[in-house]
Amino acid sequence: MRLFSLLLCGALLTGCASPPPDDPGGTWINQAAIDAARESGRLREALLAYGPNLEWQIHPERQQASYSNGFELVEGRLQAVGAGQWQVTFYGDYEEQLRLQGDQLTQVASGYWPEQRFARAPTRGDEQAPLGSSFEQALYRDYLGGDWLIEEGQGQGGLVRFIDNGQVQGLPGAERFALCLAGDCAAMSGEHDSLWLQAGDQGSPWLFVHEGNRLRIFEAHNRAQFDEMPEYQPGPQRWLLKRR
Incomplete structure (x- = not known):
């Protein structure tokens, strides 16, 4: 979701030392x-x-x-x-x-x-x-670091990498991702874990199950009426990924 810069601190640079033990800053x-x-x-x-x-x-x-x-x-x-x-x-x-x-x-x-x-x-x-x-x-x-092999689904046999700046590589149709942490996305997915996948300006929610070294990603089917807040349930499995 966001791009972070790495700060390389040399011994002579100020501000790089560990803070004092009583400093909450x-x-x-x-x-x-x-x-x-x-x-x-x-x-x-x-x-x-x-x-x-x-x-x-x-x-x-x-x-x-x-x-x-x-x-x-x-x-x-x-x-x-x-x-x-x-x-x-x-x-x-x-x-x-x-x-x-x-x-x-x-x-x-x-x-x-x-x-x-x-x-x-x-x-x-x-x-x-x-x-x-x-x-x-x-x-x-x-949670998602490392290389994942697409065992089932589009792009089978390819490698997927979730990068900590929110980019995803190797997952067909997706360039960025975001895990749902709280708020409306959590309310809409209920007990299920969810993530957002996006390519360009287009994105959509997905549900997933993280089981050890396997990650199953499902279509998010909305069971709510058109005038209600979405209520997502797992649809067909789109991908099965295995961490290498």
Whole structure:
């Protein structure tokens, strides 16, 4: 979905050293949700179990902290309230508490959310990158990374590669992809995992089942009436991919 640049930091470049242990500044991702999705194959279940928030970006120097849950981007005011503890105040005066313990940032359980834990993103990242993009990049790499062989379907025998910037190579009729994380696409696909495949300006939703080293991609059939929100169910299988 987005193109990321790699930042090559030399020893003499400022800003490339590891942050102090009591510095929450930077980008934090919900690695637990990614790990659970990779191990089980079930993306929606993992996001529901370990989310709903997917990424925090924290800027102590600006007294600013923002989070993404894959659907909303929410910005709040950051304030230190103790050693390794911060309070984030959002519009409407609702608050969240953050606690830093070593390399783990914990969003303390509140009346709005359960406790959630975050790990620093692999790099400090591009501050201009959209909020949530570091989580997406890590998810795409860990969940769909590597080479896939088309065992069944159009292009049988060819290799497919899902790239962490949202490009897909080798899948007939598709140039880009996006996994459904939250919002309308999740509501429309219900209990099923879904992704968006696009070529040029044309795209459509698909449902998939991730089973170990196999990925089955199904047509998304809409069971709703024309004046209702779409309700997708698996149709015919279009592809069976096997990770090499």
